[in-house]
Amino acid sequence: MVAQATVDELAARHSNELFGYLVRFVGNRAVAEDLLGDVLVKMMEQHQKSVDAGFAWRPWLYRVATNQAISHLRKEKIRQWVGLDGLDVVADECDASVHIDAGQSSQRIQRAIARLSPKLKSTLMLSVYQGLSYKEIAEVEHIEVGTVKSRLNEAKRLVKSWLEESHG
Amino acid sequence: MDDVNFQAWQVTPLSAQDTSRVRATLAGKLQRRRARRVRQRVLTAGVMMLIAGGLWRWSDLRTGPQLADLRGLLETSIAEYERQSLVGDQRSTRSEPLEVFHEVAILD
Numbered sequence: 528m529v530a531q532a533t534v535d536e537l538a539a540r541h542s543n544e545l546f547g548y549l550v551r552f553v554g555n556r557a558v559a560e561d562l563l564g565d566v567l568v569k570m571m572e573q574h575q576k577s578v579d580a581g582f583a584w585r586p587w588l589y590r591v592a593t594n595q596a597i598s599h600l601r602k603e604k605i606r607q608w609v610g611l612d613g614l615d616v617v618a619d620e621c622d623a624s625v626h627i628d629a630g631q632s633s634q635r636i637q638r639a640i641a642r643l644s645p646k647l648k649s650t651l652m653l654s655v656y657q658g659l660s661y662k663e664i665a666e667v668e669h670i671e672v673g674t675v676k677s678r679l680n681e682a683k684r685l686v687k688s689w690l691e692e693s694h695g
Numbered sequence: 696m697d698d699v700n701f702q703a704w705q706v707t708p709l710s711a712q713d714t715s716r717v718r719a720t721l722a723g724k725l726q727r728r729r730a731r732r733v734r735q736r737v738l739t740a741g742v743m744m745l746i747a748g749g750l751w752r753w754s755d756l757r758t759g760p761q762l763a764d765l766r767g768l769l770e771t772s773i774a775e776y777e778r779q780s781l782v783g784d785q786r787s788t789r790s791e792p793l794e795v796f797h798e799v800a801i802l803d
Contacts, residue, residue, distance in 0.1 A: 632703045
């Protein structure tokens, strides 16, 4: 019962931030909800393995979420390639509710970020939108802090250049 | 570099309805994962049994009666060769035992 309460507490604490991350990653709220469910299931299973009291849940959850999102995008890409459905590129499939809060600039940023490779995209989003430190991102992605910084710079440079390109 | 207004892209948080929908799917997801894990275990056990059966059969073929028969044939041939050599019969001793040796080497 205590364990269940902790799982609920963890889910309540992290669901919204993970959802935001997943929506931005895959560009679709329904898919993000489904992926969030998968992440929570993995969290429950991990919790049953009696992890240490000081277990760093946040980086672990983001690692699982990133893997789920990348795996989903890879499957989507294969489905498009074999012509199972008529989906356009990820940048175009984003549903309206994702950018309901902002106007044209939001859509342009969204499209530019969607063009990034999964690695650059996750680093950028973990830093800019989720507010993780370089150290935490390094932990999530199993890379050095220096690599996080270079990926972040590269991602920002690319987004900026694509925005300038689309602007004029 | 930071002059891109990333914060212009905001995501509407999960509503209470969204949260309850996510929760509702959790039980089904857990059940499917458990069922998949059981299927994988059964499949792994089946494959292991097949491999073990194959190995057992293979070792049976290698060390079983077939090899013993060949060994017996070889020993008989050697004995015959020695017997014929002793009596000085040179007609069939040059090639026959060597052929037997050759066959045994291939079969083994």
